[in-house]
Amino acid sequence: MAGIAAFGGYVPRYRLGAATDGWNSRAERAVANFDEDSVSMAVAAGLDCLAGRDRGLIDGLLFATTTPPYAEKGCASIIATALDLRRDIFTADITDVLRAGTTALKQALDSVAAGSARQVLVIASDNRQGAPRGEAERNSGDGAAAFIISRDDVIAEHEGHYNITENMMDVWRSAGDPFVRSWEDRFAIEEGLERILGDAVAGYMERQGISARDVGKLALYAPDGRRHTQLARQLGFAPEQVQDGMFGRLGNTGTAFVPMLLAAALEDAAPGQLVVAASYGDGSDVIGFRAAAHPGNGQGSHGVSGYLNSGRALDSYETYARWRDVWVTDAASRRPQAQSPSVSALWREGDRNIRFYGASCNQCGFVQYPPQRVCVKCQARDDSTPLRLSDRPGRVFTYSMDYLAGTTDTPLVIAVVDFDGGGRALCMVTDRELDEIKIGLPVEMSFRKLRVVNGIHNYYWKAIPRRAAD
């Protein structure tokens, strides 16, 4: 029987909240750094989900988002490469609607149940943008969740689903629109959210022959905390049955929202508990999972809650506005114009740049990044073994803080990183507070977007201070 074999989450490090100068809300929300987007956050959640697992068993990757960086060019292929998955897998981007995350889960469950794949990785990730100072900006959050859907060794077994498709113009963003738009609130809530989600949850329970009290946890979509409480009550669920929406801490993470609630629910699920995920957007997907005897996740993963608990307040709304290109500052125009990356070079260097492979010399064992034809230590020619460094922890050997390098977060922290077990690389450091930078600082690698030139989103790995709970 198909189900969830592992799950992971990702919440960016920074929060807009009470400690953020110029933020006009008491509620906190997670905000992606300037170098993060749906793809980079998907990689982070994927790494969290894959921690300690055999990546070679993954037969497919489904990526759900409403904020893909490309209109034409796959994102799942970038994510699959960064996650160092096999080449002979199927991938798809499932986009454009807030319930794409649960749709991807259902597609994966169907593939696994049909026997066309053993394990499918599903990742939902979003960083939607609300107009400055508007409600959507206040209530939104950025984040991602990932699941391995598998036939064997599941920690939560698939237990039925119910779907509604209904063409509904309550929230939308046209191609090229930077910000989310919506129709009058009362219409959107009453005729959209409450009616459709109500029908969907009721439809699921009827199909399964259960009532509300049989549900252990409900991972329920809602645009904000008030609506979440109200909707759960209307549907007949007691507060303790409803998975905490993390409103006022995380924010509504769009496509990733219900998957993140599902992952958070699985972190704490009791054996045998029924967890029901109910998403919303042009209809609704409702999917049930029954927690196995030992429902917890494997070692080495932060999970949604681990990442949520290791946040830092962003200093000011001005910084956020700069990150999101709402304000275009002079600093960005001081450097000479960047030239387009060479696509042939990007292709040729995929293993070192996107998979972040170094190499270990077969003669002397010296680990080097990037891989060299001639060993940097013993000069042996063409005799090394690729070695993935993206999930290796490291430490700062030396660093500088550059005020002229032309980055969004001046100063740019540049560090020489020594990886545990060998290998040294010159890295940009991101998600950093200047007062924490020191020689010996423990760091880990994070997949980030360097820049967009010529319409090419150029991704690479940066070092970040390790995300233990701050």
Next chain:
Amino acid sequence: MSGIKDRVAIIGMGCTKFGERWDASSADLMVEAAYEAYEDAGIEGKDIQAAWLGTVASFRTGQPLADALKLDYIPISRVENACATATDAFRNACYAVAAGVYDIVLALGVEKLKDSGFSGLAVPEAPGADVNPPVPPPSQFALAATRYFHEYGIPFDEGKRTLAQIASKNHHNGTMSPKAHFQREVSAEQVANAPMVAWPLGLFDCCGVSDGAAAAIITTPEIAKTFRDDYILVKGLGLSVGAFGIMRNDWDFTHFPESVRASQSAYQEAGISDPRREIDLAMVHDCFTITELIIYEDLGFSPRGQASADVAAGTFTLEGDLPVNTDGGLKCFGHPIGASGIRMIYEVYKQLQGNAGPRQLQKADLGLTHNLGGRPGSFTCSVALFGTRE
């Protein structure tokens, strides 16, 4: 292997005013430097049998030198070797003369940097994946400064003070160099308190970005005697190119092996065993103050970890045991990249001839120049030694 010692001589040199030469094109700069060298040597352009043009960012070929000086139909090669470009153009010219192929040759370095519209160093790079961290030169050397302070347990304020003394010394020397880009005193306090550029390096820890050109006329010692008595002899030429990038995690970032190797091969050629005592003056690549500090140790002027003490003792001032960057260095004379190496040779040449004006040293018989191009782990370093006639 007979080496280069005493096999070639400089009979004439020229150097333009360095700085923001809004008034001058690269051709103007080449004419200025070359004609000063012609007049100093007492030759004409038609006497030059071959030429080497050093430039990093201004030209791709040797042709612009022919165009500017109307050197019709002689062989000209363009040399590019990062910040060691000019010295390497000079080095190639020396070897051609030593090989007996030519009698009189020209080595000229030029750079026109200030037409980029950007106040930092803007050198276009070949197309690539463009994923490497943007590490402008200040940060490359800041990496070394951070580690140097850490390795020797130097508190931040103390380290900044030592670096500030180096900048202040070079500014002082620059006030006596009419051709220098910057010619004003800057106190150690001003240096230490200047705005950060790449922590821990501040504005005054960085050298200037300048336009300029410098030229040398090279011949054999035998021919040199027919031109002048005070020609200057080449005593040694070392060049070392690093191979390991920053990939070797057993490298400490507090010394630059390329400087050690290049200086040792030049010392060996020249027969120098105790550089601190034997060398009278040195023009070194003070692109940043930390670079000059580390160079003191790499070239054997100070024991490892002891350069700060020598700075405090005034060892490298005009009055010290081993004056360094007597003309203001890259810091104040300026750094038109492809010209700097020959500018350094120009200062050594003038000092050895006793023509260095108010900054003239009492004893100047053996001088050194040193260039360091590239970045930590991947330097191209040239060291050259010059002496007076026996």
